Amino acid sequence: MPDVDRTAASRAAVAARRARAEVKRRLRSGEASPLRVLEQARVPETPAASLRVTDFLLSFPAIGQVKLSRILEELSISERKRLGGLGRQQRERLEGFVRERVGAEAAGTRPPLTVLAGPTAVGKGTVATYIREHYPEVSLSVSATTRAPRPGEVDGTHYFFTSDEQFDRMLAAGELLEWATVHNKYRYGTPRGPVQEASERGELVLLEIDLQGARQVRASMPDARLVFLAPPSWDELVNRLVGRGTEDSEERARRLETAKVELAAADEFDEIIINDEVPRAAARLIDIMRGTPRSANG
Ligand SMILES: Nc1nc2c(ncn2[C@@H]2O[C@H](COP(=O)(O)OP(=O)(O)O)[C@@H](O)[C@H]2O)c(=O)[nH]1
Numbered sequence: 308m309p310d311v312d313r314t315a316a317s318r319a320a321v322a323a324r325r326a327r328a329e330v331k332r333r334l335r336s337g338e339a340s341p342l343r344v345l346e347q348a349r350v351p352e353t354p355a356a357s358l359r360v361t362d363f364l365l366s367f368p369a370i371g372q373v374k375l376s377r378i379l380e381e382l383s384i385s386e387r388k389r390l391g392g393l394g395r396q397q398r399e400r401l402e403g404f405v406r407e408r409v410g411a412e413a414a415g416t417r418p419p420l421t422v423l424a425g426p427t428a429v430g431k432g433t434v435a436t437y438i439r440e441h442y443p444e445v446s447l448s449v450s451a452t453t454r455a456p457r458p459g460e461v462d463g464t465h466y467f468f469t470s471d472e473q474f475d476r477m478l479a480a481g482e483l484l485e486w487a488t489v490h491n492k493y494r495y496g497t498p499r500g501p502v503q504e505a506s507e508r509g510e511l512v513l514l515e516i517d518l519q520g521a522r523q524v525r526a527s528m529p530d531a532r533l534v535f536l537a538p539p540s541w542d543e544l545v546n547r548l549v550g551r552g553t554e555d556s557e558e559r560a561r562r563l564e565t566a567k568v569e570l571a572a573a574d575e576f577d578e579i580i581i582n583d584e585v586p587r588a589a590a591r592l593i594d595i596m597r598g599t600p601r602s603a604n605g
């Protein structure tokens with residue numbers, strides 16, 4: 308390539324880089340709508356088309372590197388892609404993601420955090436696990452507990468497994484947002500720091516805790532959304548408890564007594580979700596967390 312051409316090419320490259328930086332700046336400052344940028348990116352050779360998907364997503368206030376990888380994986384988009392180089396389905400998935408995000412932000416009805424509670428064996432853990440696996444944008448609070456890990460449970464992922472002394476120390480230091488002795492046995496509590504930080508970053512925060520804990524959250528954070536997970540029927544609740552097979556008959560009887568009291572507390576909650584099918588219950592919970600009105604999803 309002659310020198311003149313090379314200079315012209317590098318000038319063009321510099322100009323393109325500047326134009327991309329300007330799109331990023333406008334996205335970050337809120338001057339440019341992300342949906343509009345996606346629209347522009349459909350036109351080849353525009354600065355929007357040459358913007359990397361990673362830069363586009365990082366311009367959202369609540370998306371950092373960790374979230375970014377999970378979102379890209381969920382959308383099946385490689386981190387090397389540019390907006391203009393997306394396939395049709397990739398573009399549609401990204402657009403759907405952005406629409407949901409922008410919708411929730413615009414609605415402004417998003418609770419700072421959501422509590423999921425309900426009687427024993429209704430499926431709280433199952434729904435929470437489903438959400439962890441299918442909705443990477445949700446920050447699931449990891450509780451501290453004095454009970455021992457079960458096989459397969461990972462410290463720091465399922466729970467922070469602590470000794471009685473460590474739990475006492477956390478309590479004394481005011482590090483727990485709420486705590487309770489559950490099923491008359493072990494203590495469980497929500498570490499305050501991670502919840503506060505995630506909430507301040509604008510993330511969707513979910514606490515899967517017991518009824519006593521839910522009441523404490525209500526008292527200390529009136530804006531929190533309390534969701535009660537209910538069984539389709541009493542018999543189904545008994546079936547699930549028996550089917551899980553993790554308690555002996557004496558413990559089951561005790562838990563069912565508690566469950567009666569807990570079911571009676573359902574009307575203290577903002578929302579009730581019947582856990583008939585896990586994906587449906589999870590989707591409804593996500594709608595509530597995003598602040599989507601009920602009429603939008605039935
Ligand atoms: N208050 C409160 N309850 C919690 C917390 N973490 C878990 N729990 C509740 O503790 C109970 C026992 O949970 P787990 O040990 O996983 O046992 P499982 O319910 O028998 O599977 C469940 O009802 C949870 O909702 C927490 O941080 N605070």
Ligand SMILES: Nc1ncnc2c1ncn2[C@@H]1O[C@H](COP(=O)(O)OP(=O)(O)O)[C@@H](O)[C@H]1O
Nearest residue numbers: 427428429430431432433547551582583584585
């Ligand atoms: N929607 C559902 N339909 C059928 N079985 C379910 C459903 N949700 C959960 N289960 C089953 O019920 C049992 C109790 O669920 P689990 O998540 O352990 O309850 P919890 O955490 O509320 O005590 C488990 O065996 C689980 O597989």
